[in-house]
Amino acid sequence: MNTQSGLCLVSGAPRAEERPVTVDSGPGPRVVEENRVLREVVGLYTQLSGLATQDSDLRSVVALIADRLGVGAMVIDDERDVLASAGPSPQAVEDVHHHLRQLDLGKVLAASARARRAITLPGVDNDVALVVAPIVMGEEIPAYLLTGRPSGGGAVEDLGLLATEHAAMICGIVLGRHRLVASVVGNARLDLVEALLLARDRTEFELHNWARHLGIDDRRPHVVMTVALEPPPGGSAAGLARLGAYVERLLTARLSDATVARRDTSVVAIVAVGDDERAAVDEVTAVGRLCRASSGARYPGSGVNVGVGGVCRGLSDFARSYAEARLAVETTIRMTRLGGVVAFRDLGIQRLLSRVADVDDLRAFAADVLGELIAHERNNSTDYLSTLSVYFQENDSPKRTAKIMYLHPNTVTYRIRRVEEITGLSLSSYRDRLTVQVALEIINGLGDEL
Template sequence: MPTSACPSAVPAAGDRRENLLLRELVAVYSHLSGLASQDSDVDGVVRLVAHRTGSAVAVLGPTVEVLAAAPTDAGERLADPAVSASLGPVLAAAAQNRRPVSLPGLGAAAGPIVVAPILVGDEVAAHLVTLPPVEPRSGEQELDDDLNLLLTEHAATICGIILGRERVVAAAAGQARTDLIEGLLLARDRDDGEAERWAGHLGFVPGCEHHVLTVRLLEGGGAGTPASDDTAHVLALAEHAISRRLPGAIVAVRDTEVVAVVAAPPGRGGGLDGVRSLAEGCRAAVLDRHPDAAVVAGVGGCCRTAGEISRSYSEARSAVDAARRMGRAPAVLAFDDLGVHRLLLQVPDLGELRAFAADVLGELVRDREHRANLVGTLSEWFRCNGSPQRTARELHVHPNTVSYRIRRVEEIAGLRLDHYRDRLMAQLACEIMQVLGDVP
């Protein structure tokens, strides 16, 4: 009876194909592992898997945005309604089980779609998705479904290693940047060149006009102030607003404030006014999301060297302190606009300031009616350089009314405003009441 060679030929061909597929899988595994030890990124992993398998490969972020894809039309295939409608539950299942999941072929796909979670620690940072080619590759090159599942899972593991490494590097770089900024803000007037080196690493350009801007969330700002759990979110809004408007700014978050060293815009509307406008925009961005937040912005004086950054920062904080002590929160205060208030801020006891104003103005301080009519007129009279006509225009009264009120001030307070000393003391007392919010 003749013996046929066909039965033995079939398993031989099957063994040969299986060996080829295993060798291909091992080769891809080895190449992927090599990427993990090199300075590669997830794009390199995606390109390698797509090239060796003929599949379309993509990495999807937490909000299903495409972070990397190969070939370029992989994102378009994922956007196909037949695919995208079924992809969400598969991503959720893969994330929950921490294992790859297969989705039967949809649309033009020639085989199953594989979704593997990319883990960074215990967090699912992204997903790796492989879509089989629309036209299958020639027999011996095509991985079967089980091997494709294994390869996708291993590629996802390599992506997790790369993303984890990138996070560590980014965190280290961020901490180093924070340390440099802290050093510049707190190292007042260093003259050893170290501050210049620190500032150079951060992109500071010596000789150009800079100002330090602080956007601070005041504590105890009332019922509308965000809870402590929301403080980080509020500050992140301010940080984003500054970085978006001025990508080159040196920005850091410190406790309850965001601090930025910003270059003054050139030309008209630049300088201090330009920085003030930036501060107003950042504060508005925060209030748009948290309208009742007690947010105050302060701008320090000009700094042209790294050693002056600390002084400008101190001035910006003083401007914010002025707003807080005034009992109200102006949109923005610049230190250069504080005038004599700079000296008043140095007095720690507000009671001493009130006592001084009371000694100078007497009954004008103690009587609420006098304080509203007469002290308000006196303050405006000083701002108008003693001109009854200008004061009248500002107060919308007759000049004779202004002259009458000034005479009443002199009579009640026992002052002679044509004498230098009395005039100076009275003006300082009005400024104190302005700082304390006692003048309407």
């Protein structure tokens, strides 16, 4: 040991000037990538938040997230209808669609809803991976945002997850704002529509102003349609609202010159039509049948009944047409064999029968007149009631009745005679014939409820 100069040097230790110098080479590739992704996240968050403060729609949000991530993106509602979609290419959007078709989507959406946050689904058989984020509005989840998952792994995939989750939050803000505006506009439109349809002792000037605010041209003839809504058994208020919204959208799309307004349990349409009154009512009634069929297929077990009023030639006629449409829909609800869709002009004697407050009185009348014939049919499997119905429709012609029912005219004559024998009534008597016809109308309306 050398103790000169008071220094104690350990043998073999390098001198200070001989020690190796460590050079700082800067952050590694992973850190650089994470910093880049962080900047991307901050920038994207800023842009998305900007959309929330503007009058933006879902399409704008979806287009931004698709463009920045370079993936397909779409928003679907809780009934799996696509509300908006975008992507760098049509194929990118189709990739998301294709993956959805391979999934048990109900379970996926339920899992995302329970977590109330974004979840990632790996790709299968070359399918693009997906990120599914619930769009939350208070306690409700009305829709979901789905994006293709960016390739690259690690931080890049984290970017896709974080960005999708934040975009879903912005979508919730946009949907909430649009729902509020739609509610205000819808309530205002409903108030004006009800003012037109329920107006009593109003001046033409007032009616004209209300119609003008609704965009109704009072120089054209119109028809009023009303749709009564019933949810499936055990259905919720939310289910009834979805049914109403679907009917409202369908009528708006199918009736181009119509003003449509929705209540809690009904939808009303004021439809501009042509000058041919019969053709006008036929066309609106046909849309009513389409509405009933489509709603039944979309919401099995739901009740959609449609009534169509007469043609209005002036604003003061709207209340009359609306009252006719309501009577028609009430009648078809009571008289189930009318098919759920009926125009007021086609009700015939059902217009009077529908005024009977207690439907049991109608059943009792029909049973008194044709009860023995009904019992005979059930016990002997005869076809007298339908023969009688066609016979009346064909103005008592055995030949025409036989042609329609693929029978021999003598068979028709025999059946009519048996009807008279069983009921004790004579169809050649005006009073008896009228009584049987009214009873038959009740049976045809009530069907198996008799």
